[in-house]
Amino acid sequence: MRVAILAASMPQQQAVMARRSFFAGYDTGKYYDEMFSSASVARPHYEDVFAALDRYTLAEFEERRRLADLSFLLQGITFTVYSDGRGTERLFPFDLIPRIIPRREWDVLEAGLSQRVMALNLFLQDVYGPQRILRDRTIPRSLVFSCQHFQRQMSGVQVPKGIYTHISGIDLVRDSKTGDFVVLEDNVRTPSGISYVLENRLVMTRTFPKVFETLEILPIDHYPLELIQILRSIAARPAGDPTVVLLSPGIHNSAYFEHSFLAQQMGIELVEGRDLVVDNNICYMKTIRGLTRVDVIYRRIDDDFLDPLVFREDSVLGVPGLMNAYRAGNVALANAVGNGVADDKAIYAYVPDFIRYYLGQDPILRNVETYLCSRPDHLSYVLDHLPELVVKAVGESGGYGMLMGPMSTSDKIEEFRRKLKADPRNYIAQPVIGLSRVPSFDVRTNAVAGRHVDLRPYCLFNGEKVVIVPGGLTRVALEPGSMVVNSSQGGGSKDTWVLRGEQ
Amino acid sequence: MLSRIADSLFWISRYMERAEDTARILDVNYHMLLEQSQSTIRLRWEPIVHMTGEQEEFFKLYQTANTQTVFEFLAFDDRNPNSILQCIFHARENARTIRDRISREMWQDINSLYHNVSHFRAEEELAVGPHRFCDTIRFGCHRFHGVSDDTLPHDEGWHFLQLGRALERADMTARIVDVEYHNLVDRVAPGEKADTHQWMAVLKSVAAYEIYRRQYHSRIDPERVAEMLILHPQHPRSIRFNVQTVQQALRAISGTGVGAYANEAERLTGKLMTSLAYDRIEDVFARGLHSFLTEMQKTLRQIGHYVARTYFYYATVA
Numbered sequence A: 001m002r003v004a005i006l007a008a009s010m011p012q013q014q015a016v017m018a019r020r021s022f023f024a025g026y027d028t029g030k031y032y033d034e035m036f037s038s039a040s041v042a043r044p045h046y047e048d049v050f051a052a053l054d055r056y057t058l059a060e061f062e063e064r065r066r067l068a069d070l071s072f073l074l075q076g077i078t079f080t081v082y083s084d085g086r087g088t089e090r091l092f093p094f095d096l097i098p099r100i101i102p103r104r105e106w107d108v109l110e111a112g113l114s115q116r117v118m119a120l121n122l123f124l125q126d127v128y129g130p131q132r133i134l135r136d137r138t139i140p141r142s143l144v145f146s147c148q149h150f151q152r153q154m155s156g157v158q159v160p161k162g163i164y165t166h167i168s169g170i171d172l173v174r175d176s177k178t179g180d181f182v183v184l185e186d187n188v189r190t191p192s193g194i195s196y197v198l199e200n201r202l203v204m205t206r207t208f209p210k211v212f213e214t215l216e217i218l219p220i221d222h223y224p225l226e227l228i229q230i231l232r233s234i235a236a237r238p239a240g241d242p243t244v245v246l247l248s249p250g251i252h253n254s255a256y257f258e259h260s261f262l263a264q265q266m267g268i269e270l271v272e273g274r275d276l277v278v279d280n281n282i283c284y285m286k287t288i289r290g291l292t293r294v295d296v297i298y299r300r301i302d303d304d305f306l307d308p309l310v311f312r313e314d315s316v317l318g319v320p321g322l323m324n325a326y327r328a329g330n331v332a333l334a335n336a337v338g339n340g341v342a343d344d345k346a347i348y349a350y351v352p353d354f355i356r357y358y359l360g361q362d363p364i365l366r367n368v369e370t371y372l373c374s375r376p377d378h379l380s381y382v383l384d385h386l387p388e389l390v391v392k393a394v395g396e397s398g399g400y401g402m403l404m405g406p407m408s409t410s411d412k413i414e415e416f417r418r419k420l421k422a423d424p425r426n427y428i429a430q431p432v433i434g435l436s437r438v439p440s441f442d443v444r445t446n447a448v449a450g451r452h453v454d455l456r457p458y459c460l461f462n463g464e465k466v467v468i469v470p471g472g473l474t475r476v477a478l479e480p481g482s483m484v485v486n487s488s489q490g491g492g493s494k495d496t497w498v499l500r501g502e503q
Numbered sequence B: 001m002l003s004r005i006a007d008s009l010f011w012i013s014r015y016m017e018r019a020e021d022t023a024r025i026l027d028v029n030y031h032m033l034l035e036q037s038q039s040t041i042r043l044r045w046e047p048i049v050h051m052t053g054e055q056e057e058f059f060k061l062y063q064t065a066n067t068q069t070v071f072e073f074l075a076f077d078d079r080n081p082n083s084i085l086q087c088i089f090h091a092r093e094n095a096r097t098i099r100d101r102i103s104r105e106m107w108q109d110i111n112s113l114y115h116n117v118s119h120f121r122a123e124e125e126l127a128v129g130p131h132r133f134c135d136t137i138r139f140g141c142h143r144f145h146g147v148s149d150d151t152l153p154h155d156e157g158w159h160f161l162q163l164g165r166a167l168e169r170a171d172m173t174a175r176i177v178d179v180e181y182h183n184l185v186d187r188v189a190p191g192e193k194a195d196t197h198q199w200m201a202v203l204k205s206v207a208a209y210e211i212y213r214r215q216y217h218s219r220i221d222p223e224r225v226a227e228m229l230i231l232h233p234q235h236p237r238s239i240r241f242n243v244q245t246v247q248q249a250l251r252a253i254s255g256t257g258v259g260a261y262a263n264e265a266e267r268l269t270g271k272l273m274t275s276l277a278y279d280r281i282e283d284v285f286a287r288g289l290h291s292f293l294t295e296m297q298k299t300l301r302q303i304g305h306y307v308a309r310t311y312f313y314y315a316t317v318a
Helices: A002-008 A010-020 A044-052 A057-073 A103-127 A141-145 A196-207 A207-216 A225-233 A258-268 A323-325 A347-359 A375-386 A410-420 B001-033 B039-052 B057-060 B069-074 B084-097 B104-118 B122-128 B131-151 B156-187 B196-205 B207-217 B222-231 B239-254 B264-278 B282-289 B287-313
Strands: A036-038 A079-083 A088-091 A094-101 A166-173 A181-186 A244-247 A269-271 A275-278 A282-287 A291-292 A294-297 A332-334 A391-395 A402-403 A427-431 A437-442 A447-452 A458-461 A464-468 A474-477 A489-496
Touching: A002 A181, A044 A094, A044 B069, A044 B104, A044 B264, A057 A088, A057 A094, A057 A196, A057 A437, A057 B104, A094 A103, A094 A196, A103 A166, A103 A181, A103 A458, A103 A464, A181 A347, A196 A207, A196 A225, A196 A258, A196 A489, A207 A464, A225 A244, A225 A258, A225 A294, A225 A458, A244 A275, A258 A269, A258 A347, A275 A323, A282 A323, A282 B001, A375 A410, A375 A427, A402 A410, A402 B287, A410 A427, A437 A474, B001 B039, B001 B069, B001 B084, B001 B131, B001 B156, B001 B196, B001 B287, B039 B057, B039 B069, B039 B131, B039 B156, B057 B069, B069 B084, B069 B122, B084 B104, B104 B131, B122 B131, B131 B156, B156 B196, B156 B222, B156 B239, B156 B287, B196 B207, B196 B222, B207 B222, B222 B239, B222 B282, B239 B264, B239 B287, B264 B287
Parallel strands: A094 A489, A244 A269, A244 A294, A294 A332
Antiparallel strands: A079 A088, A166 A181, A166 A458, A275 A282, A282 A291, A391 A402, A391 A427, A437 A447, A458 A464, A474 A489
16 A cells, blocks of 8 residues: 555655755845745745745746736736837736735834835925025035926925825835845835736736735735825815826836826826816816816826926927916926925935934934035045945936946946046945845746845825835846846836734 | 827727728638639739728839738738738727726737737738638627627717727728729620629628628629618618718717707718618619719718817817
């Protein structure tokens, strides 16, 4: 009997071998690993996922991955590259191994993010209002006024309910050295990515339904409801049913999917500049029955393109006269115009000071140590240590205008040296942070390996409190060794879980 | 509803219909020609290029009209703005710009059709014959209308879809009858009889062969074919049927009752409908079929123009 059983179980034996290989040989490396505390020991909050994933063979996992990709493609959750005339569609790569944040850690992040968003909003109120912080010299006047995204037109404008930062995406990373989360940058203009958070979750529940049955993962799908409530609350006409629209640059924008997704989820009209018209400082949209008044615009186009009469006159994406309608208080915009002064990478260095100055509190979340090249002492340090530092242009986002010292060529370093000397205000430098890693599936080697991640939670501010859907977007640098997670630079994403209950 | 959205809905269904009609014409004629002599092949394909109205572009790109060149041009060629692939591409781009306003099912359906047909390669399909490709298009378009009917509220947006499809289909049928009649009747020497197989192909290309057989029980008579394709009150591809659909859609959108009109598009449609409802095929022939159909196509174009003027062009602020 015994022999017979053994013989019959031979194929199973092989399956066990293949099964073991899922995490076999996984190297946690010298970085903080979000899943494993040592080579084979999963952290407590990852135990269930580890057990669930370990039941899959690589082939089974690959099959699920393929189906998930297909589902993204058929739903058109893609970026479009228009170089070939017809438009080639690329998936925003999605990695099926989730990123899990322990509940107690999330509670701290939530408090820290709320505090930060409140301070940023207060700073914007102040800087476009009484400018107390400048008179008190907590931040150099010259640094604020030299910011390319400081909009003079906004001085003295009363924005509805005093809200500037309706939606913020704050980028966090976990520093492998300390094991703590730190703030890498603030995005308070038109942060994107929330649609991937919501769609990733949907695909995950379809791909691993059993895992969701056993774990209690905090839901996130109330985001569109929270957002539409805020948008409706800032309507210029208080009574009645306000008309809220989402203003998109159109189908050629890489975030177009997100625009249409959010419009659909919130049940509002997705408009382009050409659908809107301003007459006598009132904004209307053009419908088959004539003009309909618009009360609130969730705009997903940059300040520079909003209104060709005020900003770039070559903009065909915007609406002539929109700024006057906004300043007259007849139409509300989210986010407010001029927010770029708050997420400038040099201003960033002062955000902990904003928290102390406006809220009288100690910052819960740390900044990354930052050298302002506008300061001569910092500049000379930076020039002496370029190969060790990350250099960033202050007004850029999306991983553009950046130097990763340790991974760069000497030519590139020299190029940045020239740039820094020519325009020091435009640059900051930071030490390289060893970003934490999460096991990720490498489609080229068909194996699981550690890949660096960041985290962008989306914070909604209603004028009184900050609402954050648990988790956010985990971006992952899919290239081996890479620390650049931006989608434009080969990054992908992961579903991000915060588990209910004490962890 | 935003003007731009109405505009896109109208064009999605117009492009889908154009793709389907072109696929039908290609498929049916290809199979008919398999049983014909070599000499008829060129004579047959040339009028088909004329039918699509792209003859100028075609002869810039190709020397002669044969199975290979016509199939490539009408199905795949990006240089033909109305090739089947271009139509599907444009329909899907339009859908993409308003995907928040159509149902998720509609979007996924048209998106998967697009991805599906993007994988077809001209050389490969020529080798196996156009049937596989044309069938994919035909059923893709049928499914699209089915999914739309079942998942989209039948509100004004849905009526713009109906409007686009019916206007395109009426126009396409008018072209088919015009070109075929000229080709198969006018060009045939007296005494020679028109080829039954070719008339069968005409009927099949508009899905009318079986209905014809049931209705007329006779051999295929060109005049009866014309009657059926122009005046039949129930056949979903006859001109009359589609003009009626246009009229219903326009009235539903504007809320106008029978016997009145709210805009120029409605007035022209009503006038056309009266002629189609009360003229007999003898009256049509007495006026001259060709001039009747030319006039018809002109009116259909004008209706399209006034629909755009009324609903899509943006109101200017005084």
